[in-house]
Amino acid sequence: DQQVKQNSPSLSVQEGRISILNCDYTNSMFDYFLWYxxxxxxxxxxxxxxSSIKDKNEDGRFTVFLNKxxxxxxxxxxxxxxxxxxxxxxxxxxxxxxxxxxxxxxxTRLHILP
Amino acid sequence: NAGVTQTPKFQVLKTGQSxxxxxxxxxxxxxxxxxxxxxxxxxxxxxxxxGAGITDQGEVPNGYNVSRSTTEDFPLRLLSAAPSQTSVYxxxxxxxxxxxTQYFGPGTRLLVL
Numbered sequence: 001d002q003q004v005k006q007n008s009p010s011l012s013v014q015e016g017r018i019s020i021l022n023c024d025y026t027n028s029m030f031d032y033f034l035w036y037x038x039x040x041x042x043x044x045x046x047x048x049x050x051s052s053i054k055d056k057n058e059d060g061r062f063t064v065f066l067n068k069x070x071x072x073x074x075x076x077x078x079x080x081x082x083x084x085x086x087x088x089x090x091x092x093x094x095x096x097x098x099x100x101x102x103x104x105x106x107x108t109r110l111h112i113l114p
Numbered sequence: 115n116a117g118v119t120q121t122p123k124f125q126v127l128k129t130g131q132s133x134x135x136x137x138x139x140x141x142x143x144x145x146x147x148x149x150x151x152x153x154x155x156x157x158x159x160x161x162x163x164x165g166a167g168i169t170d171q172g173e174v175p176n177g178y179n180v181s182r183s184t185t186e187d188f189p190l191r192l193l194s195a196a197p198s199q200t201s202v203y204x205x206x207x208x209x210x211x212x213x214x215t216q217y218f219g220p221g222t223r224l225l226v227l
């Protein structure tokens with residue numbers, strides 16, 4: 001049973017427009033949510049995170065929104081640029097009794113169209 | 115600053131062979147982890163360590179062993195390779211917790227025949 005779900009395997013967005021990537025989770029005990037970006041043949045790189053006590057976090061063109069009641073988070077990229085074409089992974093972590101695990105979604109491939 | 119390094123970059127094994135994937139970081143991070151990435155499956159946590167001498171299992175630990183004798187190194191051992199272990203393996207580290215920024219290595223591509 002997937003605890004972190006990214007239901008859109010791919011997304012195409014025009015350059016300059018807004019890209020919205022979505023993620024749903026099932027475990028209400030997750031306390032941090034993160035987004036990672038991955039280019040082919042490279043390791044993932046951290047993009048942005050949000051604590052469960054917040055509902056929004058912004059970093060330049062990237063904003064993450066958290067809706068705890070819906071167990072949903074989204075990543076907004078504005079404006080979208082060609083270099084944003086990559087696979088984006090949503091991740092959630094839970095720290096319980098020194099058990100410190102992180103669960104990743106399956107990823108969404110974002111294509112920025114010229 | 116080298117960050118997280120992984121060796122080898124690519125390896126071909128025969129079924130039943132054993133090998134060790136090496137991972138090292140020079141950032142004095144306490145938390146280290148191993149993931150495998152398979153098509154359509156995202157990143158799945160194999161094992162992790164919250165500090166030297168401490169390791170624990172992730173989502174998919176079967177067929178893999180780890181040890182953490184130093185802060186810098188976190189090797190992943192395949193005891194008897196199987197075709198199902200064909201994957202790309204990533205090592206990562208963060209200062210203390212999984213929820214902090216994890217720095218990933220470049221990956222090891224493993225093919226088991």
